[in-house]
Amino acid sequence: IAGITQAPTSQILAAGRRMTLRCTQDMRHNAMYWYRQDLGLGLRLIHYSNTAGTTGKGEVPDGYSVSRANTDDFPLTLASAVPSQTSVYFCASSDSGGQGEDTQYFGPGTRLTVL
């Protein structure tokens, strides 16, 4: 593995179902992020983690939860999916969680459709 992987690549989900999007990085970065990207809008931060064992809420956290049990993995869970959660979801990571030139590197994304 080199960089960040996300799974699944795409998913169609019935409303009300529970879904976990997976994200794994092999760069030993401290910080990880989940964004959603919708047409005509900028990337919006859902949740973040500055280091293993800690998480924080971003701009649009409602309906989503995360955990950071170790450095490499940062799963995003939709407890009960709704159609407004139809989006492309990107996971990202960075070395220092905001200190200085803290470039974020992105995974390939998960395209989620909730019907």
Place this chain on the structure above:
Amino acid sequence: GQNIDQPTEMTATEGAIVQINCTYQTSGFNGLFWYQQHAGEAPTFLSYNVLDGLEEKGRFSSFLSRSKGYSYLLLKELQMKDSASYLCAVMDSNYQLIWGAGTKLIIKP
């Protein structure tokens, strides 16, 4: 509120130069990033500015004026592969990135 503004779409000719502008109003400033995103792909890092002035990286340059809340990305010698969206993002006082909606750049032969 926090706001990042950039044009929705721009068109340019292969071999030419194009400037993509970005204006921002954020709570605090800890740097400005430009990313490139091809359709259906992830954003990839292009440049970072934290001090006023011009940063040059090959065919791409990025400029920042903190007093004006303004940046631009300059692309020279345009190639067809430069057709993509270009995202401007500002790191605010909480060290979170605030993203613009992106500028779709269309390159014509």
